[in-house]
Amino acid sequence: MPFSEIIGHERIVDLLKRTIRSGKIAHAYIFEGIPGCGRRKTALCMIQALYCTDTRDGDACGVCTSCRKVAAGNHGDVHLVSPLPDKRDISIDQLRELQRDLSLRPYEAPRKACILEPAERLNTSSSNSFLKTLEEPPGNALIILLTENSDILLPTIRSRCQLIRFAPLSSEHVQYLLEKNGQDSITASTAAQLSEGSMDKALALDSHSLAEQRAALGKQLSGVSLNRIASLFEASESLSGSRDETLENLDLLLSIIREHIYNATGCPFGSNNDHTTGLSAGVSLAQAIRLADALLETRRAVQRNANAKLALDTLLIKIAGIIPCPAA
Numbered sequence: 001m002p003f004s005e006i007i008g009h010e011r012i013v014d015l016l017k018r019t020i021r022s023g024k025i026a027h028a029y030i031f032e033g034i035p036g037c038g039r040r041k042t043a044l045c046m047i048q049a050l051y052c053t054d055t056r057d058g059d060a061c062g063v064c065t066s067c068r069k070v071a072a073g074n075h076g077d078v079h080l081v082s083p084l085p086d087k088r089d090i091s092i093d094q095l096r097e098l099q100r101d102l103s104l105r106p107y108e109a110p111r112k113a114c115i116l117e118p119a120e121r122l123n124t125s126s127s128n129s130f131l132k133t134l135e136e137p138p139g140n141a142l143i144i145l146l147t148e149n150s151d152i153l154l155p156t157i158r159s160r161c162q163l164i165r166f167a168p169l170s171s172e173h174v175q176y177l178l179e180k181n182g183q184d185s186i187t188a189s190t191a192a193q194l195s196e197g198s199m200d201k202a203l204a205l206d207s208h209s210l211a212e213q214r215a216a217l218g219k220q221l222s223g224v225s226l227n228r229i230a231s232l233f234e235a236s237e238s239l240s241g242s243r244d245e246t247l248e249n250l251d252l253l254l255s256i257i258r259e260h261i262y263n264a265t266g267c268p269f270g271s272n273n274d275h276t277t278g279l280s281a282g283v284s285l286a287q288a289i290r291l292a293d294a295l296l297e298t299r300r301a302v303q304r305n306a307n308a309k310l311a312l313d314t315l316l317i318k319i320a321g322i323i324p325c326p327a328a
């Protein structure tokens with residue numbers, strides 16, 4: 001699992017490789033980003049690159065014994081600390097045990113390393129008990145805190161760590177990773193659209209029900225009479241719900257349109273085009289791009305807490321303007 005396998009965080013990977021080559025590694029890092037965006041994987045890649053017996057240009061070889069142990073999660077010098085199953089927070093006892101482990105001589109690596117996740121589960125007393133370790137980790141150990149929001153951490157913790165911010169993955173990157181995971185391209189495209197940049201979220205989505213939802217939505221919209229305002233408003237009524245439900249419907253529609261755009265541009269996109277019937281059937285590439293723009297604009301408005309029903313009314317009227325009505 002060398003850095004070359006990290007997708008979508010090229011700037012961070014470059015920075016970490018440069019740091020490793022220079023040997024000027026900080027004691028402690030905060031990797032901030034949503035769960036499933038690649039923080040943990042990048043942390044493990046960093047540890048792998050530090051431990052690898054055959055590093056190349058600041059990156060791990062991925063095949064030496066050390067690399068394989070880190071990737072398999074059974075390297076004796078890597079400690080992963082998370083709240084115990086029945087506990088909310090990372091306890092002081094866990095941190096004491098970690099401090100003890102870090103103060104022992106490494107078994108085989110040049111230094112020990114630990115990943116604390118999620119770091120926002122360090123409460124005030126455990127944070128305070130951890131400060132000294134963060135400042136001067138025993139044996140030059142590397143400490144990486146994973147968090148969704150570093151502002152939640154105590155300022156005394158933040159000031160002792162180098163902060164690295166991870167952006168959510170783009171839906172293209174999520175789709176690529178899902179396909180690499182064996183998902184078919186239509187399912188991967190739909191899940192990617194709904195993932196909000198998180199592989200954890202994308203993998204948790206039920207692919208079967210997603211396909212059904214998409215098909216139902218496509219069918220529902222194919223019955224809309226674009227030249228009848230009552231029909232447009234009925235469709236908008238059925239698409240709107242809570243903010244999250246509305247966003248999910250818009251994401252499903254976007255996945256249908258994106259797929260149509262891929263198909264229209266000759267980009268290979270799976271063999272099953274059943275789901276592109278309905279809304280996007282008979283739509284040209286230029287129209288599909290305008291539809292995608294209108295959907296994205298509506299999505300942004302709903303995200304900013306615009307009234308979902310009004311935003312969808314506007315969207316449906318725009319769609320009617322983009323797609324010409326078949327002659328009666």
Ligand SMILES: [Zn+2]
Pocket residue numbers: 051052053054055060061062063064065066067
């Ligand atoms: Zn290696």
